[in-house]
Amino acid sequence: MSDKIAADITTIMVSYNTESLLPKAINTLRDAATGFRLKIVIIDNVSRDGSVSLIRRDFPDCILIENKKNVGFGRANNQALSLIEGRYVLLLNTDAFVSPDTLEKTIAYMDKNRKCGVLGVKLVGREGDLQPSCRYFPTPLNLFLQRTGLNRLFPGTRLVDDMSWNHDLARECDWVPGCYFLLRKEVIEEIGLFDERYFLYCEEVDLCFSAKKAGWQVHYYPGTTVIHLGGESAKTDNQITDSGLQVEKFQIESELLYFRKNYGLNAVILHVMLNMITDFISPIKRLLKRSRPVGWRECWRHVLLYWSLCWKTKLGSNPTR
Numbered sequence: 001m002s003d004k005i006a007a008d009i010t011t012i013m014v015s016y017n018t019e020s021l022l023p024k025a026i027n028t029l030r031d032a033a034t035g036f037r038l039k040i041v042i043i044d045n046v047s048r049d050g051s052v053s054l055i056r057r058d059f060p061d062c063i064l065i066e067n068k069k070n071v072g073f074g075r076a077n078n079q080a081l082s083l084i085e086g087r088y089v090l091l092l093n094t095d096a097f098v099s100p101d102t103l104e105k106t107i108a109y110m111d112k113n114r115k116c117g118v119l120g121v122k123l124v125g126r127e128g129d130l131q132p133s134c135r136y137f138p139t140p141l142n143l144f145l146q147r148t149g150l151n152r153l154f155p156g157t158r159l160v161d162d163m164s165w166n167h168d169l170a171r172e173c174d175w176v177p178g179c180y181f182l183l184r185k186e187v188i189e190e191i192g193l194f195d196e197r198y199f200l201y202c203e204e205v206d207l208c209f210s211a212k213k214a215g216w217q218v219h220y221y222p223g224t225t226v227i228h229l230g231g232e233s234a235k236t237d238n239q240i241t242d243s244g245l246q247v248e249k250f251q252i253e254s255e256l257l258y259f260r261k262n263y264g265l266n267a268v269i270l271h272v273m274l275n276m277i278t279d280f281i282s283p284i285k286r287l288l289k290r291s292r293p294v295g296w297r298e299c300w301r302h303v304l305l306y307w308s309l310c311w312k313t314k315l316g317s318n319p320t321r
Contacts, residue, residue, distance in 0.1 A: 007039035007086040009103070014076045015044040018094040019051040021229070025094045026059055032103045039063070041080040045070040072321075073178075074194030074203040081193060089188060091181040091204075095229040096123075098180065102224045106182050109170075109221050117187040117216030118208055120176025122167060123228045131228060132161040134220035137174040137209060140259065140271035147278050173220050175208035180226045187211055195261070197319040200247070202254035209262055245305075252309050253320060260316025268316045272306070279303050 011029060015022065030038065040062040044052050046069055055064050065079050077091060088107060092098070102121065110116050123131040136142070136158040145151040146159045165171075181204055191210045194203045208218045259267045279302050283295040312320050 008036045009033075009086045009088045009090055009107070010039045010041065010080070010084045011090040011092055012077050012080045013040065013042045013092050013094055014073055015042050015047055015051050015055070015094055016070065017047045017049045017051065019047070019049045019054050021095050022051060022054060023058065024097055025092065026062070028097045028099075029092065029103075032098045032100050034104075036103060036107070037086070039083070039085055041065065041083050043067065043076040043079050045072075045076055072196070072199035074198050075196040077203075078193050078196060081188070084185060084188065087185055089183045089185055091178055091183070093179040093228065096179040097227040099224050099226065102180075102226060105224045106221055109219070109223070110182065110184065113217075113219065115215075115217045116219045117184050117211050118176065118218045119182040120173075120218075120220050121180050122220075122222045122225045123177060123179065124225050126227065126229055130163070130167060131177075131230070132163065133167065133177065134171065134173040135160050135175050135177070135205075136162065137205065138255070138258070139263075140267055140274050143255075143271070144274040144278060148281050168222050170219065170221050170223070172217050174212070175205050175218055176220060177228075178204035179228045179230075184216075187214075187216055190214055197257055198254050199319065199321055200250040200254065202258045206258055206262065248302075249305065249309065252306060253313055256309060256313050256316035257319060258316075265315065272310055272315075275306055276303065279306075 013025065018025075026040065029040070040059075042055055042059075042062050043065045044055070045067050052064070052066060055062060063080075063083060067076065067079075071079075088110065090103075106119055106121060110119055120133060123133040125131055138160050142151075142157055142159050145154055145157055146161070151157055151159055191207075191214050193207070195206050198206065212218060255271065256268060259271050279299050283299050286292075286294045309320070310316075
C-alpha cells in the first residue's frame, strides 16, 4: 500500500514479538474496512520472532517502519505521524481483533458526535469475559483505595476501573484503553499524539487528559466488541518480564511522570506516601491472620524499587530512558 494513497482512516500498529497474532489482527481489520479506504502503518520495535519477515512477505501493502531498538509504545506510535491521512486515526494493538462492524459503527458514532475526540469500545477477552473498557483518571487516592481494598469503606469514590455500571450503554468517560483507540485527526493536530517520556503505561491516560483539557470529549461505545488478549508481547520477552520487574518499573515510573505533569509535585508526594502505606498493609494483614509467608521480603523489595525510581526520575520530573 503506497503511503501516497488518500485514506479515510490511518491505522497505526506497534509490533513487538507477536508474529502469531499479526495475521488475524490485520485481516480482521481489513474485513471490517469495507467501504473505507484504509492505510495501515506498522512500527516494529525490534521483534525477534519473525514478525518483520511475516509483514514483508504476507502484507507488503502495509507501510513498515523497522526500529533498531525498542523505543517504547508512545514513541513508536509517534513515528507514524507524518504518514497520517484521512479524518480518523486508529491505534490498534496487535493482540486486538475487531468485529466485522467495528469500523463502520465507531466511525458513524463519531460522525454523529462531533465533540467526541477519542473513542473506545467494549473489550472482551478470549472467552468473551468483559474487560475494563471505560475508565476514570487515576489519582493518588483512588489508586490507594483500589490497591488496598479500602474502597469498600468509601463507596462513593470513583475507582480507575469501575465495572459495576451497565456496559451496554454509551457514555462519556475520562479515558479508554489504547488497544482500540480511535481519534479524530483534528485532535492530533491540536494536541499531538503521545508524550514520549512514557516508555510503557499511562500514554493514553495522559493523551485523554490533554484532549479533555482542550475541550474534546472521550466516549465509550458499546455497539461493537473488540477481542483483546492482553500481555502477549510481554509473554515473549524474558528481559522485560524477568519476575515482572521491568514491567513493574515501567508502571511505577509512568505513574510518577503522569502525576507530576498533570497534578504537580504535591500529588507526587502524596502518591509516594500512600504507596509506602500500601506496601505494608498486605504483610500486616497476613501477620494478623498468621498467614505464611507474610511477605516482608517482597514488601521491602517494592519499597526500595519505588524510592529508587523516585530518585532517578527526580520525583517524576524526568524519565529514565
